[in-house]
């Protein structure tokens with residue numbers, strides 16, 4: 023596609039994307055897709071992304087790319103990778119990419135790159151027997167305590183590759199302030215052989231500190247002062263961790279300030295995964311992410327996968343008006359990906375006001391949900407096919423190659439069939455032709471409207487590298503989409519407000535104050 027040269031500020035007003043929408047609205051998705059079959063494909067780090075079944079054609083794609091240029095996507099990319107301040111709320115760069123860089127960087131980025139080494143070394147020492155329990159034996163269990171960005175990523179990694187974990191470690195996670203979560207995580211574990219790892223970038227998150235306090239007491243009851251040997255803390259606020267330790271020792275690891283919590287799965291925040299899966303496997307994940315970084319940094323917008331997917335997000339949400347996006351992971355290893363992406367995308371871009379305080383004029387990040395294919399086909403796919411809302415879907419077909427061929431063939435057929443039916447639908451004529459004995463009423467219920475857009479992502483050799491590349495792709499896409507919407511994807515004022523309000527309501531629960539809101543007050547009265 024020729025490079026369009028729109029550099030003038032404010033020109034995006036002149037790129038009338040809605041005219042392209044109106045033109046395409048009258049065409050069937052099946053017809054659009056048929057004309058784009060095999061020609062709407064991008065590749066990056068082993069991934070193939072097919073966008074043939076989106077409501078796009080060469081003209082609208084050219085207009086979208088021109089829009090991206092007016093939004094300075096390429097500058098956004100060089101800002102990210104040069105360590106410029108891209109998080110104005112905190113006056114910081116966003117250096118998550120530096121954690122996976124394979125060769126030395128400069129300045130703060132190099133400090134970030136190095137920050138992961140002590141955690142990798144600790145994991146290696148644990149496996150080699152250098153790091154032991156206070157009794158000199160190997161740890162046999164690890165309990166990871168953290169929430170939000172200090173939980174979803176490590177949980178995703180551990181779940182994806184648990185079958186590749188060498189024997190010896192029972193890994194548990196605890197995030198919720200509901201006491202049951204920690205009770206469950208500790209069930210059956212012996213404190214004498216358990217390492218508790220607390221991860222909190224701020225070291226100020228109520229849920230994590232609550233669970234850590236309880237876990238420390240659990241350790242102390244069995245180990246006394248030796249409990250410190252069984253505690254690992256990962257944080258960007260070492261002073262607060264020190265205060266919490268109150269003069270006692272623990273294994274403390276650094277989480278860089280310039281890496282956002284929801285971008286931190288590459289950091290020491292994943293210490294539990296490094297121990298559980300081995301440092302070597304973790305480094306393969308980092309290498310895959312680095313390959314996606316190289317693609318993102320060095321590829322012009324027309325072929326740049328994260329940029330093009332961010333433009334697609336803008337197109338579907340802000341121009342076509344879709345309120346949701348559904349991620350369908352046809353890969354058992356990726357069953358937790360939609361949950362992970364909810365935080366990455368919705369906490370990053372679920373905003374309506376830009377850093378300048380101005381309201382964003384268009385709809386921003388869609389609600390993201392999804393699950394594991396083919397499991398979801400027996401549940402919410404009914405809604406996707408015949409519900410009253412047409413929602414774009416994202417198929418990720420990336421099972422392990424080389425597994426049982428009948429299962430792989432069935433999985434592949436199901437993914438392909440779902441995407442095809444969603445797009446092409448099934449008309450009344452087709453139903454009646456295929457099933458002539460049906461009553462008219464039943465035949466009508468079997469009609470699929472079709473017109474449901476989808477993207478189809480595949481990888482032929484899925485493994486830790488492909489996993490790293492995929493997650494890094496979503497990170498960059500989220501960043502670029504934030505840029506297109508004019509948002510800061512690296513803050514979360516809405517979340518902060520919830521924390522403040524919970525703090526204010528606690529005295530009302532104990533009767534030391536009353537709640538201002540009448541409904542809250544009546545709920546508290548009923549709960550007492």
Ligand SMILES: O=P(O)(O)OC[C@H]1O[C@H](O)[C@H](O)[C@@H](O)[C@@H]1O
Nearest residue numbers: 170171172222223224227283517
């Ligand atoms: O790592 P922490 O500082 O404990 O933060 C954990 C989580 O808490 C907050 O609520 C933020 O919204 C999340 O983005 C963050 O990941």
